[in-house]
Amino acid sequence: MRIIFRFGGIALLVAAIVILAVLPFATSFVEQWTRRDVELRSQLVFNSARDQVVSLLARDDVGRLAGLFERIASDERVLAIGYCDGEDLRSPTRNMPASFTCAQAARSDTQSFSTIAAEGRNILVSSFPLTVAGREGHLVVLHDLSYADRRGGQARNYLFLALAGVAFGAAALAAMIAALIMRRWLASIRQALENARAGAAGQPERENMIPLGQEIRDVLQELEASRRTIDAAHTDWSPDTLRAALANELSGSEVIVVSNREPYIHNRAQNGGIVLQIPASGLVSALEPVVRACGGTWVAHGSGTADRETVDASDRVPVPPAHPSYTLRRVWLTDEEQDGYYYGAANEGLWPLCHIAFVRPIFREQDWQLYRAVNEKFADAVVAEAKREDPIILVQDYHFALLPRMIRNRLPQATIVTFWHIPWPNAETFGICPWREEIIDGLLGSSILGFHTQAHCNNFMDAVDAYVESRIDREQDSVTFGGEETLIRPYPISIEWPPTALEGQKPVEECRRVVRERLGLPLDMRIGVGIERFDYTKGILDRMQAIDALLNEHPEWKGNFAFVQVAAPTRSKLANYRQLQEEAEALAREINERHGSAGYEPIKLLIRHHEPDEVFELFRSADLCIVSSLHDGMNLVAKEFVAARDDEEGVLILSAFAGASRELSEALIVNPYNAHAMGQAINRALTMSQNEQRERMRLMRDQVKERNVYRWAGQMLLSASRLRKRQRIRRLIASGRKRAPANA
Known part of the structure; x- marks a missing residue:
C-alpha cells in the first residue's frame, strides 16, 4: 500500500x-x-x-x-x-x-x-x-x-483549475496502475514459487506488446503539424515551399500522376528531325510545374508521331529535356481505342454532358467498352510503375472516371486523389448518362475527390445520393460507399507564380509595338485578345457577336479597335469542332466586311497553336482580354492574362459561368449569351481610367499570386498526408484491439 x-x-x-x-x-x-x-x-x-x-x-x-x-x-x-x-x-x-x-x-x-x-x-x-x-x-x-x-487572468484561473483536476486524476490513475502492476507481480512470484515447489519451473511467457499509445501520440503530433501547414493563411506557396511541405509531410512517399494529355510531345518534323511541343492544355500548364517540384512519375498517352522513338525499353523518358526532374511513362493506344475512348465516350459523351453547352451528348455502348478497356490499360501501367504498395496517385480529369476503383482493387493501400477538371452537372442532368452508376462507383474508389468549386462538389454528392446506395455526410463532405470513405473537396486550380512564360519578356511598351507591327496594325490601335482552343464551350462565336454589337453601338471604335482571336484547332475528328471552326471563320469574315475598310479588319482570327511565350506577349500588348466561356470549371486563360500584366494595366472581361469568376471578382463580369451587354463591357474597358485598371489588376494579381498552382497542389497533397495519418491511427487502434485478448 x-x-x-x-x-x-x-x-x-x-x-x-x-x-x-x-x-x-x-x-x-x-x-x-x-x-x-x-x-x-x-x-x-x-x-x-x-x-x-x-x-x-x-x-x-x-x-x-x-x-x-x-x-x-x-x-x-x-x-x-x-x-x-x-x-x-x-x-x-x-x-x-x-x-x-x-x-x-x-x-x-x-x-x-x-x-x-x-x-x-x-x-x-x-x-x-x-x-x-x-x-x-x-x-x-x-x-x-x-x-x-482580463482574458489572460481568466484563462490563467481556468487553466489552473483544469490542471489541478488533471493532476488529481493522474495521481489516482497512477495509484490504480501501481496496484495492478503490484497484483500482477505478486501473482507471477506466486506462480514461480509454485513451479519451483513442483520442480517444473517453466519459461516465462513473452508478452507481445507494442508501444501503441506512443505511436498514436506521434501520429497526432504529425497530424497537427500538417494542419498548421495547410491552414497557414500567409504561406507564400512556391516550388520550394511545396518541396518542403512534401519533405515534412510525405517524406519517402511515391507520387504518380495520371492524365490523358502528356506534358511533352515529340513529333516528326517535315525535314525528318524531331521537334518538341508543349500542348495547349490547361491541365498540363497547371500540373507540370507541380510535378517538376515534387518529382515522381507522370503516366500519359503517347500521342506524338515521334514519341516511340524517344522512350527507353520501358516506355519512359526523363523530362523536362533540358533539366530532367521527373519521369514520363507513355501508354500506347490503338486508333480504335483513341476513337472510342477519347473522341467517343469522353468528348462526345462526358464533355457535353458536364458542360451543359447545348450540344447533345452521344452515348455509344462500343465507345464505353473501349473507355473501360483504356482505363484498365492505364491501371496496369500505374501498378507497374508503383514501387511501393501505398503510393500517392493523382488521377486527372474525366478521361479516367473508372480508374480510381481499378487502382484501388490492385493497390488497396494507395492514397488516390482524383481531380475532375471540368464542371459536374446537377443530378438530374447527370442522370441521362447510361453509365452513371459505374462512373460514380469508379470515382468513389478515390481517397479524395476534388472539384474546382463547392457547387460542383454539391452536385456530385446530389448525384451520389440519387443513384447509388451510400452514406453521405454533408457536414464532413464525405461519402461512404462499400465500406470505404471518400472525401469530397473543392480545390480551385491555378497557375504557377511567377509564370515561366514571363521570363525574358520585353517591356510592355515594346510588346505593344512588336505585336502591332506583326499584325499590320497602327501603333495607336487599341486591341483586345481572346486565346483558347476551338471548343464550343469557350464562347468564341459569342464574343465575336459582342464585337459586332460594340461597333454597331459605338462606331467611333471602327478603325481604332481590333480584336485578336487566337484559336488552336483541337479534336478536329469531331463534327461539332470542325463546324465551330468553319462558323468562326465565316462570322469573322462577315463582321470584317460589315465594319472593316481598306487596311482595317476589326477581327484578326489566328488559327494555330501559340507557344506560352507568344501568348504572354499578346497578353502584354493588349488593352483587354475576353474570356467568354459558356460553362467552364475554372479557365486558366483568365489567370494567365492577370499574371502577364506586371504593369498592372489592362482589363479582364470574364464570363460569370467560368469558375475563375468566383476568385477574380474585380474583372468585368458578363453574361456571354448577351451580346449587347458584352459590347457595353468592351466599351467600358476601352474607356476605363488607368487608376481604376491598376486598382482592379492589383487585387487580381494578389489573388493569383497567393492562390497559385503550388497552393492548389499543396492543399491536395497535404490533405492526402492528413488522411494517411488518420488511417495509420485507425490501423494502430485496430491492431491494438486484436492484440488485447492475447495480453489480457
Whole structure:
C-alpha cells in the first residue's frame, strides 16, 4: 500500500511542477492569441471600409468621412479611428485619446501594428497605407487592449483549475496502475514459487506488446503539424515551399500522376528531325510545374508521331529535356481505342454532358467498352510503375472516371486523389448518362475527390445520393460507399507564380509595338485578345457577336479597335469542332466586311497553336482580354492574362459561368449569351481610367499570386498526408484491439 501512495505522491508532485511551468506560457499564449485576434479585426475593418474611405478622401467629403468613422467606432472592440495625412490626423472619432498623434503610429509601405500607452491603458494601433490622388496616407484603427489582460487572468484561473483536476486524476490513475502492476507481480512470484515447489519451473511467457499509445501520440503530433501547414493563411506557396511541405509531410512517399494529355510531345518534323511541343492544355500548364517540384512519375498517352522513338525499353523518358526532374511513362493506344475512348465516350459523351453547352451528348455502348478497356490499360501501367504498395496517385480529369476503383482493387493501400477538371452537372442532368452508376462507383474508389468549386462538389454528392446506395455526410463532405470513405473537396486550380512564360519578356511598351507591327496594325490601335482552343464551350462565336454589337453601338471604335482571336484547332475528328471552326471563320469574315475598310479588319482570327511565350506577349500588348466561356470549371486563360500584366494595366472581361469568376471578382463580369451587354463591357474597358485598371489588376494579381498552382497542389497533397495519418491511427487502434485478448 505504501508503494501505491508513493506513486500517487510522485504524480502529484510532477503535476504541481508542470502547473507552475505551464501557467506563464499559457498566459502568454492567450495574450498573444488575443492580440492577433485584434489585429485580424483591424484588417477586417480596413478591408471593409477601404474603398469608401478612398472615395470620400478623394472627394474631400469630410462630413461623410467622419460619419463613416463614427459608425465603425461604434463597434465595442474598436476604440477610435482616424486618417493620418502625413503628420496631420484627420477626422478622428470622439473616443480618440487626446494624447494620440500620427507620430506614434508605426507607419510603413505595408500594414503595421504597434502598442502605445495612453490614459492609463495599453492601446493597439493598426496602421494601413492608402494612396489617394497620388498622395500617401495611413488609416489608423485603435483597439483598447485592457480586455486582453482580463482574458489572460481568466484563462490563467481556468487553466489552473483544469490542471489541478488533471493532476488529481493522474495521481489516482497512477495509484490504480501501481496496484495492478503490484497484483500482477505478486501473482507471477506466486506462480514461480509454485513451479519451483513442483520442480517444473517453466519459461516465462513473452508478452507481445507494442508501444501503441506512443505511436498514436506521434501520429497526432504529425497530424497537427500538417494542419498548421495547410491552414497557414500567409504561406507564400512556391516550388520550394511545396518541396518542403512534401519533405515534412510525405517524406519517402511515391507520387504518380495520371492524365490523358502528356506534358511533352515529340513529333516528326517535315525535314525528318524531331521537334518538341508543349500542348495547349490547361491541365498540363497547371500540373507540370507541380510535378517538376515534387518529382515522381507522370503516366500519359503517347500521342506524338515521334514519341516511340524517344522512350527507353520501358516506355519512359526523363523530362523536362533540358533539366530532367521527373519521369514520363507513355501508354500506347490503338486508333480504335483513341476513337472510342477519347473522341467517343469522353468528348462526345462526358464533355457535353458536364458542360451543359447545348450540344447533345452521344452515348455509344462500343465507345464505353473501349473507355473501360483504356482505363484498365492505364491501371496496369500505374501498378507497374508503383514501387511501393501505398503510393500517392493523382488521377486527372474525366478521361479516367473508372480508374480510381481499378487502382484501388490492385493497390488497396494507395492514397488516390482524383481531380475532375471540368464542371459536374446537377443530378438530374447527370442522370441521362447510361453509365452513371459505374462512373460514380469508379470515382468513389478515390481517397479524395476534388472539384474546382463547392457547387460542383454539391452536385456530385446530389448525384451520389440519387443513384447509388451510400452514406453521405454533408457536414464532413464525405461519402461512404462499400465500406470505404471518400472525401469530397473543392480545390480551385491555378497557375504557377511567377509564370515561366514571363521570363525574358520585353517591356510592355515594346510588346505593344512588336505585336502591332506583326499584325499590320497602327501603333495607336487599341486591341483586345481572346486565346483558347476551338471548343464550343469557350464562347468564341459569342464574343465575336459582342464585337459586332460594340461597333454597331459605338462606331467611333471602327478603325481604332481590333480584336485578336487566337484559336488552336483541337479534336478536329469531331463534327461539332470542325463546324465551330468553319462558323468562326465565316462570322469573322462577315463582321470584317460589315465594319472593316481598306487596311482595317476589326477581327484578326489566328488559327494555330501559340507557344506560352507568344501568348504572354499578346497578353502584354493588349488593352483587354475576353474570356467568354459558356460553362467552364475554372479557365486558366483568365489567370494567365492577370499574371502577364506586371504593369498592372489592362482589363479582364470574364464570363460569370467560368469558375475563375468566383476568385477574380474585380474583372468585368458578363453574361456571354448577351451580346449587347458584352459590347457595353468592351466599351467600358476601352474607356476605363488607368487608376481604376491598376486598382482592379492589383487585387487580381494578389489573388493569383497567393492562390497559385503550388497552393492548389499543396492543399491536395497535404490533405492526402492528413488522411494517411488518420488511417495509420485507425490501423494502430485496430491492431491494438486484436492484440488485447492475447495480453489480457
